[in-house]
Amino acid sequence: MRRDLPPSFIDELHAALPGQVTVNPTELARHGRDESSLPEVPPDAVVMARSTEDVSTLLRLCHAADVPVIPFGMGSSLEGHVLPVHGGVSLDLSEMNAILDVRPDDLLVVVQAGVCRVPLNERLARDGLFFSVDPGADATLGGMASTGASGTTTVRYGSMRDNVLALTAVLADGTVIQTGRPTRKDSAGYDLTRLLVGSEGTLAVITELTLRVFGIPECMSSARCTFTSLSDGVAAATAIVRMGIPVARCEFLDAASVRAVNAYEGTDLPEAPSLFFEFHGSPASVQEQAQEAHAVVADFGGSDFTWTADEGERRKLWHARHNAYPAGLAAVPGARSLTTDAAVPLSLLPEAVTRAESIFTGQPFVWSMLGHVADGNFHALLLFDPADVVASDAAHGAAKELTREVIALGGTCTGEHGIGLGKRQALVDQAGESTVAVMRSIKQALDPRDILNPGKVLFPVHT
Helix, strand or coil: CCCCCCCCHHHHHHHHCCCCEECCHHHHHHCCCCCCCCCCCCCCEEEECCCHHHHHHHHHHHHHHCCCEEEECCCCCCCCCCCCCCCCEEEECCCCCCEEEEEHHHCEEEEECCCEHHHHHHHHHHHCEECCCCCCCCCEHHHHHHCCCCCCCHHHHCCHHHHEEEEEEECCCCCEEEEECCCCCCCCCCCHHHHHCCCCCCCCEEEEEEEECEECCCEEEEEEEECCCHHHHHHHHHHHHHCCCCEEEEEEECHHHHHHHHHHHCCCCCCCCEEEEEEEECHHHHHHHHHHHHHHHHHCCCEEEEEECCHHHHHHHHHHHHCHHHHHHHHCCCCEEEEEEEECCHHHHHHHHHHHHHHHCCCCCEEEEEEEHHHCEEEEEEEECCCCHHHHHHHHHHHHHHHHHHHHCCCECCCCCCCCCCCHHHHHHHHCHHHHHHHHHHHHHHCCCCCECCCCCCCCCCC
16 A cells, blocks of 8 residues: 655655755656566655765655655666555665775775666776676666676676675664675674675665675686577586586577577577577686587587687677567567566476476467576566456466476575565465564564565565
């Protein structure tokens, strides 16, 4: 239920944060939607924060007035995280985009929450460094931390949970806290950093992050190959990981995904289930890794194995992979996308993908699958005409059926997209009522008035 603002609240915001508050309908609409299939829900106001102090000021006002606050970065989330379903203020952190400190000798960087991934790596490259977490979208680092993002390089370098060392965050009442330390080890007290990473803005608002970075490898090469079936390709990828071949990326695309990418990018990739690889190291080691991977995929019927150390070709391949999502949308003009993800233990990934294919085949919507196969995470893109109620209902039903199957296999309802609005029941099904009750007690302790992104992750108490 939408909460009504106190009569003079917008005026109080203008007085406290002059020039940073808007109720322009266009801005309200922009902050009331994301990349999910959920309907638009505009906030009552948008506040553009420029500092941690701004965030603290806003939260003190909202806490006193019982007004919801919904953190907003780029709006690229996929489960309705930024939708202000109870009204309130959309807190836009995109202007907090300063890179505060680069420390090459310590392999870390300190950034504000609104810094985006691509500009960060452009700056780090001047010191021979890069930030590894690559979800595809040029998302803000604060948003990536809030959703516990991962991506194509997770198999080698880890997810946001592994690469956030410390945080500055603002609690619901405006209190500013620092968690973690700029060290590789820290056994001091509760791990509040990891508690906040992945909390989706429901426990605190992240304003600054200290991140682990890596040296740019001496050599990077890429490879691709095709299979007669998706499950064979997935089985080959899991075998490569079990053998300890240190792949930096290992992605699968089904035939529909490759076909969409070819049409969107003008590429001529074989339109069959495919694996894309990347290898990092010395020139000799990346060639050895590619040869070892080639031998494994051949055992699983892989063909058309193509390997290159040419930087232009490598970038072209991964540019195509990262555009698989917009390519899928472009393949069905006017369609709405329901994009879901799941992860299972590595040995069960071929079975999970086979079950997904069985669920989707014959349905009245267009679908494709791809994923970060080397860490057990895969995605399904379900496309339908939003005016077609039958197709829409079928897509949502199929996504829920897949989630049930994945949980039954011992997997998780989301490997990287998060819970948001769309998977709250799945979280209960996966974790159990008693575990969710512990989560609720943490939420109650940190946000007793339920003003921080209310309705996300956990169902409201009254329901």
